[in-house]
Amino acid sequence: MKNIDWQHLPFNYFKTDYNVRCYYKDGKWGDLEVSTSEFIEMHMAATCLHYGQEVFEGMKAYRGKDDRIRLFRIDENAKRMTRSAKGLLMQNLPEDKFIDAIKRVVKLNEEYVPAYGTGATLYIRPLLIGVGAEVGVRPSKEYLFLIFACPVGPYFRDGFKPVDIMICRDHDRAAPLGTGTYKVGGNYAASLTSLQIAHDNGFATTLYLDAREKKYIDEAGPANFFGIKNNTYITPESTSILPSITNLCLTQLAADMGMKVERRHVPVEELETFEEVGACGTAAVITPIRKVVDIDNNRFYEFCKDNKPGPVSTNLYNQLTSIQFGDQPDKHNWVTFVE
Ligand code: PLP
Ligand code: COI
Numbered sequence: 398m399k400n401i402d403w404q405h406l407p408f409n410y411f412k413t414d415y416n417v418r419c420y421y422k423d424g425k426w427g428d429l430e431v432s433t434s435e436f437i438e439m440h441m442a443a444t445c446l447h448y449g450q451e452v453f454e455g456m457k458a459y460r461g462k463d464d465r466i467r468l469f470r471i472d473e474n475a476k477r478m479t480r481s482a483k484g485l486l487m488q489n490l491p492e493d494k495f496i497d498a499i500k501r502v503v504k505l506n507e508e509y510v511p512a513y514g515t516g517a518t519l520y521i522r523p524l525l526i527g528v529g530a531e532v533g534v535r536p537s538k539e540y541l542f543l544i545f546a547c548p549v550g551p552y553f554r555d556g557f558k559p560v561d562i563m564i565c566r567d568h569d570r571a572a573p574l575g576t577g578t579y580k581v582g583g584n585y586a587a588s589l590t591s592l593q594i595a596h597d598n599g600f601a602t603t604l605y606l607d608a609r610e611k612k613y614i615d616e617a618g619p620a621n622f623f624g625i626k627n628n629t630y631i632t633p634e635s636t637s638i639l640p641s642i643t644n645l646c647l648t649q650l651a652a653d654m655g656m657k658v659e660r661r662h663v664p665v666e667e668l669e670t671f672e673e674v675g676a677c678g679t680a681a682v683i684t685p686i687r688k689v690v691d692i693d694n695n696r697f698y699e700f701c702k703d704n705k706p707g708p709v710s711t712n713l714y715n716q717l718t719s720i721q722f723g724d725q726p727d728k729h730n731w732v733t734f735v736e
Pocket of ligand 1: 644
């Protein structure tokens with residue numbers, strides 16, 4: 398293992414030794430290639446540069462107490478990347494090749510998978526870009542698929558500690574029938590202004606509302622939203638949010654704990670009735686929310702008495718992370734080992 402201060406890693410780019418690439422040209426995908434370069438060369442008229450033909454994924458590799466390296470639900474990431482690629486009329490990489498590429502990049506950089514017990518992980522970032530030259534608005538005929546990996550600490554600075562978030566009423570991240578449900582770079586570009594406003598006002602991130610009516614909760618920055626009340630796990634149904642794999646796991650774990658699960662529209666005012674609320678995602682894991690501030694309506698909603706995560710969020714967090722790090726049996730078959 399590399400000699401890195403795992404405990405104090407930010408969630409940021411960190412150079413590792415290898416990345417894995419694959420090119421689509423002349424109607425077919427080539428072989429996976431291993432590269433040590435951090436740079437890519439491409440045509441200045443590539444469609445990813447002009448028309449945003451770019452989709453990506455995010456997942457993590459976890460080192461267990463037994464020193465084995467685990468990947469988590471990568472088949473779901475493979476499926477979502479296919480969906481995102483199809484959504485932007487891009488050639489998708491066959492899912493078995495996607496999975497091989499992930500295992501390969503992790504194996505090649507295994508010395509960068511953080512030590513067990515530090516809370517840090519190896520973040521894996523696959524991306525797919527249109528690299529063919531076009532000037533008219535049309536899909537590329539050539540694509541590059543690339544995966545790099547970086548050791549990271551928690552996305553929200555303090556890890557499993559409550560954060561405050563802000564409702565943003567004058568910016569939308571995605572349209573009701575737009576690309577919000579795909580993991581495309583453009584959605585994140587569209588979120589930057591509101592994120593900046595949230596940060597400038599001292600909030601960890603933005604809570605987006607549905608773009609049509611501004612009535613229902615959509616997403617919490619780069620993560621899905623959930624609320625807990627009356628032994629029920631409630632998460633928004635929406636055509637403009639990314640279907641989170643972490644959220645999918647939490648609905649299963651909540652059901653395993655004997656909770657009811659509801660996926661439905663969640664009106665903003667319902668915040669008043671929740672016992673706990675949180676954000677969930679690969680990078681965010683579970684981030685408990687302490688306060689939701691609706692500045693424009695001069696309202697706020699408070700949770701996390703004594704500044705501590707609620708009991709259900711804590712239980713879900715412990716269950717999820719103990720499967721990811723191999724401390725609990727993988728009863729749903731979510732883990733893939735990198736040997
Ligand atoms: N929503 C958005 C906008 C995201 O960027 C992410 C991160 O991937 C998520 C939700 C959470 O998805 P997942 O749990 O699959 O990482
Ligand atoms: C993830 O959770 O993997 C994400 O992609 C969030 C990211 C935009 C930081």
